[in-house]
Amino acid sequence: MSGPGPTNSLVDVAGLRVGHASRVGAGWLTGTTVVLAPPGGATAGVDVRGGGPGTRETDLLDPRNLVERVHAVVLSGGSAYGLASAEGVMLRLERDGVGLVVGAGPGAVVPIVPAAIIFDLGRGGDFRRRPVAELGEAAYDDAVSAQGAGPARQGCVGAGTGAVAGGLKGGVGSASLRLPSGITVAALAVVNAVGSAVDPRTGRLWALDAGVEGEFDELAPPGSERVGAGPAPGEARGLNTTIGVVATDAPLTKAQCRRLAEAGQDGLARAIRPAHTMFDGDTIFGLSTGSASEAADPATLNSLLAAAAACFERAIGHGLLAAATTTTPAGTWRSYSETHLRVGSAGT
Amino acid sequence: MSGPGPTNSLVDVAGLRVGHASRVGAGWLTGTTVVLAPPGGATAGVDVRGGGPGTRETDLLDPRNLVERVHAVVLSGGSAYGLASAEGVMLRLERDGVGLVVGAGPGAVVPIVPAAIIFDLGRGGDFRRRPVAELGEAAYDDAVSAQGAGPARQGCVGAGTGAVAGGLKGGVGSASLRLPSGITVAALAVVNAVGSAVDPRTGRLWALDAGVEGEFDELAPPGSERVGAGPAPGEARGLNTTIGVVATDAPLTKAQCRRLAEAGQDGLARAIRPAHTMFDGDTIFGLSTGSASEAADPATLNSLLAAAAACFERAIGHGLLAAATTTTPAGTWRSYSETHLRVGSAGT
Numbered sequence: 001m002s003g004p005g006p007t008n009s010l011v012d013v014a015g016l017r018v019g020h021a022s023r024v025g026a027g028w029l030t031g032t033t034v035v036l037a038p039p040g041g042a043t044a045g046v047d048v049r050g051g052g053p054g055t056r057e058t059d060l061l062d063p064r065n066l067v068e069r070v071h072a073v074v075l076s077g078g079s080a081y082g083l084a085s086a087e088g089v090m091l092r093l094e095r096d097g098v099g100l101v102v103g104a105g106p107g108a109v110v111p112i113v114p115a116a117i118i119f120d121l122g123r124g125g126d127f128r129r130r131p132v133a134e135l136g137e138a139a140y141d142d143a144v145s146a147q148g149a150g151p152a153r154q155g156c157v158g159a160g161t162g163a164v165a166g167g168l169k170g171g172v173g174s175a176s177l178r179l180p181s182g183i184t185v186a187a188l189a190v191v192n193a194v195g196s197a198v199d200p201r202t203g204r205l206w207a208l209d210a211g212v213e214g215e216f217d218e219l220a221p222p223g224s225e226r227v228g229a230g231p232a233p234g235e236a237r238g239l240n241t242t243i244g245v246v247a248t249d250a251p252l253t254k255a256q257c258r259r260l261a262e263a264g265q266d267g268l269a270r271a272i273r274p275a276h277t278m279f280d281g282d283t284i285f286g287l288s289t290g291s292a293s294e295a296a297d298p299a300t301l302n303s304l305l306a307a308a309a310a311c312f313e314r315a316i317g318h319g320l321l322a323a324a325t326t327t328t329p330a331g332t333w334r335s336y337s338e339t340h341l342r343v344g345s346a347g348t
Numbered sequence: 349m350s351g352p353g354p355t356n357s358l359v360d361v362a363g364l365r366v367g368h369a370s371r372v373g374a375g376w377l378t379g380t381t382v383v384l385a386p387p388g389g390a391t392a393g394v395d396v397r398g399g400g401p402g403t404r405e406t407d408l409l410d411p412r413n414l415v416e417r418v419h420a421v422v423l424s425g426g427s428a429y430g431l432a433s434a435e436g437v438m439l440r441l442e443r444d445g446v447g448l449v450v451g452a453g454p455g456a457v458v459p460i461v462p463a464a465i466i467f468d469l470g471r472g473g474d475f476r477r478r479p480v481a482e483l484g485e486a487a488y489d490d491a492v493s494a495q496g497a498g499p500a501r502q503g504c505v506g507a508g509t510g511a512v513a514g515g516l517k518g519g520v521g522s523a524s525l526r527l528p529s530g531i532t533v534a535a536l537a538v539v540n541a542v543g544s545a546v547d548p549r550t551g552r553l554w555a556l557d558a559g560v561e562g563e564f565d566e567l568a569p570p571g572s573e574r575v576g577a578g579p580a581p582g583e584a585r586g587l588n589t590t591i592g593v594v595a596t597d598a599p600l601t602k603a604q605c606r607r608l609a610e611a612g613q614d615g616l617a618r619a620i621r622p623a624h625t626m627f628d629g630d631t632i633f634g635l636s637t638g639s640a641s642e643a644a645d646p647a648t649l650n651s652l653l654a655a656a657a658a659c660f661e662r663a664i665g666h667g668l669l670a671a672a673t674t675t676t677p678a679g680t681w682r683s684y685s686e687t688h689l690r691v692g693s694a695g696t
Contacts, residue, residue, distance in 0.1 A: 048407045051414040056431060059401040059631070066399040066626045079450070079458050080438065083404060084481070087432045102427070102467070108475045110427050119450070127456045133432070278414045283407070 002307070003212055005176035007151035008318075010035065010188040012176035013247045015289045016042075018188065019143025020158030020172070021135045027126025029328050030077035032085040033158030033172060034139040035188065035245050035287070036148065039098050041069025042247070042287040045258030046114065049265050050241055051278030054080045057114040058283075063255035067112055071098050072140075073285045074115035075159040075190050075243050078130035086115040088136025096144075116243040116283040118192040120162030125329035152188055155322030159190040163319075164240070165272065166196025169326050169333040173319025177212070177307045185304055187264060187311035189244035191319035195274040198320075203340045207271040207317025210310040216317065219341065241281035242268055244315065246308040251290025256301055261286030263305035267312030284312065350655070351560055353524035355499035356666075358383065358536040360524035361595045363637045364390075366536065367491025368506030368520070369483045375474025377676050378425035380433040381506030381520060382487040383536065383593050383635070384496065387446050389417030390595070390635040393606030394462065397613050398589055399626030402428045405462040406631075411603035415460055419446050420488075421633045422463035423507040423538050423591050426478035434463040436484025444492075464591040464631040466540040468510030473677035500536055503670030507538040511667075512588070513620065514544025517674050517681040521667025525560065525655045533652055535612060535659035537592035539667035541630075543622040546668075551688045555619040555665025558658045564665065567689065589629035590616055592663065594656040599638025604649055608634030611653035615660030632660065 005012025015038035022031035046061045056074075060067045072089050076082035090111045093099055099109025121127055139158060142148060152174040156163075163170030170193065176186035191197065197205055208216045246264040264284040269275045276282050286308070296304065320336045327333075353360025363386035370379035394409045404422075408415045420437050424430035438459045441447055447457025469475055487506060490496060500522040502508075511518030518541065524534035539545065545553055556564045594612040612632040617623045624630050634656070644652065668684045675681075 048410070051412070053407040053413065054405065055407040056404045057402065057428060058407055059396045059403045060629075062396070064399070065401065080405060080460070081435070081458070084432070084435045087429075087435070087480075090429060102469060105470065105475060108470060110429070110469070112428070121450060121458070122453065122456060127453060132435075281408075 002177050002179050005178045005184050008176050009152035009174035010186045010245065010247060011149060011152055012184050013186045013249050013289055016247055017143045017148035018152040019139040019148045020153060021138035021142060022157050022161040024161060027124050028129040029124030029162040030120050030129065030131055031158045031161035032074065032076040032131045032135040032139045033190065034089050034143050035073045036143045037071050038289055041071050042289050043068055043252055043254055043257050044070040045254055045261050045286040046283065047258060047261035047265055048283045049276045050280035050282035053281035053283050054083065054117040055283060056083045056086055057112065061114060063258060067100060068254060070112045070114055072113045073245055074113055074136060076115065076117050076131045077120040077159050077162050079117055079119045079121050081130040082117040083115055084133050085131040085136035086113045088133035089113050089140050092137055092140040114285060118159060118163060118190055118241045118243055123162040123328060123330050154318055156324055156326060160319065163190055163192035164333050165191045165193040165320065166198065168339065169323040169335045171319045171323035173315040173317065173322060175311045175314035175318055177311050179303060179307060183248060183250045185248045185307035185311055187244060187246045187315040189242060189312055189315040189319055191242055191316050192240050193242050193272045194240045194277045194279050195272040197272050197316055205317045205320055206273065207313045209270065210313040240279060242272060243283045244312065245285045245287060246312055247287040248304055249289050250296055250300065250304060251294035252288035253295045256296055257286035257288050259305060260308050263308040264312040266309040271313040271316035350525050350527050353526045353532050356524050357500035357522035358534045358593065358595060359497060359500055360532050361534045361597050361637055364595055365491045365496035366500040367487045367496045368501060369486035369490060370505050370509040372509060375472050376477040377472030377510040378468050378477065378479055379506045379509035380422065380424040380479045380483045380487045382437050382491050383421045384491045385419050386637055389419050390637050391416055391600055391602055391605050392418040393602055393609050393634040394631065395606060395609035395613055396631045397624045398628035398630035401629035401631050402431065402465040403631055404431045404434055405460065409462060411606060415448060416602060418460040418462055420461045421593055422461055422484060424463065424465050424479045425468040425507050425510050427465055427467045427469050429478040430465040431463055432481050433479040433484035434461045436481035437461050437488050440485050440488040462633060466507060466511060466538055466589045466591055471510040471676060471678050502666055504672055504674060508667065511538055511540035512681050513539045513541040513668065514546065516687065517671040517683045519667045519671035521663040521665065521670060523659045523662035523666055525659050527651055527655060531596060531598045533596045533655035533659055535592060535594045535663040537590060537660055537663040537667055539590055539664050540588050541590050541620045542588045542625045542627050543620040545620050545664055553665045553668055554621060555661045557618065558661040588627060590620060591631045592660060593633045593635060594660055595635040596652055597637050598644055598648065598652060599642035600636035601643045604644055605634035605636050607653060608656050611656040612660040614657040619661040619664035
């Protein structure tokens with residue numbers, strides 16, 4: 001029987017580390033999250049399915065192209081400005097000697113750091129408070145600290161600091177699944193969507209449909225005190241975006257990593273409605289920490305795809321649940337916990 | 349009859365400006381080039397056809413996606429590190445109020461600045477001397493100066509500063525064509541290739557095949573004193589890359605801009621052999637300064653595609669001809685003019 005890994009988060013895929021850097025207050029409400037691959041890198045693919053993506057170094061992930069492995073993936077607030085955070089991660093990786101060796105002398109490496117961003121501009125009150133290279137460096141430092149190897153922190157941290165989903169406060173969520181084969185699949189999502197993560201008829205998180213045994217039980221026990229009201233009205237428009245990573249320790253080719261990323265988009269489609277709008281830049285990276293260039297057989301791959309969809313869906317649910325009501329000079333975004341869960345009702 | 353525009357360079361497409369920033373000496377041999385669109389932006393597409401691309405903000409150029417117009421295209425040295433130069437151009441455009449209006453108050457814009465890089469790391473002698481945001485700012489400042497609207501400067505400038513093609517010194521080249529319909533097509537190429545721009549049997553630039561009347565006459569008159577030797581041996585390997593822009597003043601859709609970019613790759617295929625190797629990241633942007641969302645009819649588009657291929661091919665030829673022999677602590681790269689043209693032989 002499948003169940004979550006030990007932390008029910010991305011780091012259950014051995015070798016991956018997650019770091020966050022956040023800036024809050026004085027006009028700020030944004031941050032950067034980095035997913036660090038093992039030093040040798042992770043095989044990677046990407047699937048971009050929103051109408052307004054903001055990305056960096058995604059073309060090299062095309063399976064036809066040369067570079068097989070990435071050294072980190074950066075997820076950041078700040079819209080296109082926030083792509084600058086990836087530079088900070090590149091510089092730290094170079095300092096630590098990690099990257100594609102380009103044969104121009106000792107220490108000559110080019111770290112491969114694809115990145116995607118969410119739109120959170122102005123939510124802290126000052127349009128110009130956006131992640132720059134230094135925030136990427138801080139996220140990297142966090143990832144290589146003791147915290148980075150621990151359970152991925154969720155909610156209003158890192159790239160999720162300024163996230164909003166369907167008018168409720170969004171954030172970072174993560175989940176994992178250990179398959180009967182022993183393979184682990186996991187996901188990390190930064191939930192920032194035009195659409196809503198909440199079923200307006202019941203107030204229930206769509207992601208609960210994918211919950212593993214016991215995972216979301218306290219949210220929907222029969223006769224619970226859960227408030228059934230729909231979510232706050234979604235923002236009329238805006239350039240939002242849900243971004244994230246799905247990963248596995250099974251060996252996959254680059255093309256299979258892309259399939260894994262595509263499967264993650266199915267989880268997104270289930271957990272957020274509408275998903276993939278023209279005003280989202282929904283982008284998911286697929287990572288494999290297994291041996292490079294080794295392919296999974298179709299049956300194994302199929303099991304990973306289903307798990308990737310479920311993990312990404314559950315990660316979105318966890319992101320909503322971990323988010324906290326946030327107020328800045330630009331407004332208040334209430335959390336799902338505040339609007340839909342009566343405090344102390346769990347288990348009563 | 350078709351012929352070049354007034355400057356035989358990219359700025360013959362009205363409204364486009366070109367700026368360069370270069371760093372040479374003390375370990376440096378690199379630079380950044382920016383192509384500035386008119387303030388309202390240019391419709392854009394991209395075609396990535398090398399095996400080792402380094403890019404930024406290319407996913408939004410997919411014709412299925414929302415953003416129709418870009419505000420600048422950045423071409424830079426520095427491999428993936430050099431993508432940082434695009435941040436500087438973004439900040440300058442924001443300062444000047446140019447960008448996608450995102451509705452978060454006055455001055456709230458996100459400039460759309462796709463970018464691609466070439467591999468020139470270490471050619472100045474110091475692997476760590478690479479374009480950063482400040483070099484993008486300097487290139488922008490150059491583009492908005494009087495120089496930016498003048499003929500695009502060619503040779504060892506901007507992103508072409510550290511370029512090498514098939515063992516010879518590469519550089520920036522540009523060309524234009526005014527069609528009988530009155531439409532202008534133009535190209536700018538940063539020539540930095542694993543392959544060679546020179547026919548090894550004759551020493552002739554492949555690009556001469558596309559020359560318009562009189563354009564390359566002085567290079568290959570019958571009985572000229574041209575030295576017929578082949579080029580210096582190409583570098584055994586390396587992550588090179590030819591990048592550039594093809595542009596027109598005809599209105600095109602995003603999908604048609606992509607076709608224009610693809611046509612540019614045909615010019616690259618003719619002018620550099622081999623082209624599009626696994627160690628090149630050959631990336632061409634297609635720009636239209638015409639009205640947004642207006643489509644060219646197929647016959648008109650066909651004429652533009654042929655012109656785009658020819659312009660990119662000629663631009664590569666001009667890049668080789670404008671390059672100058674360059675020596676740094678890392679080596680000497682001789683120019684085509686030095687190795688293949690006897691000084692003073694033209695016209696004798």
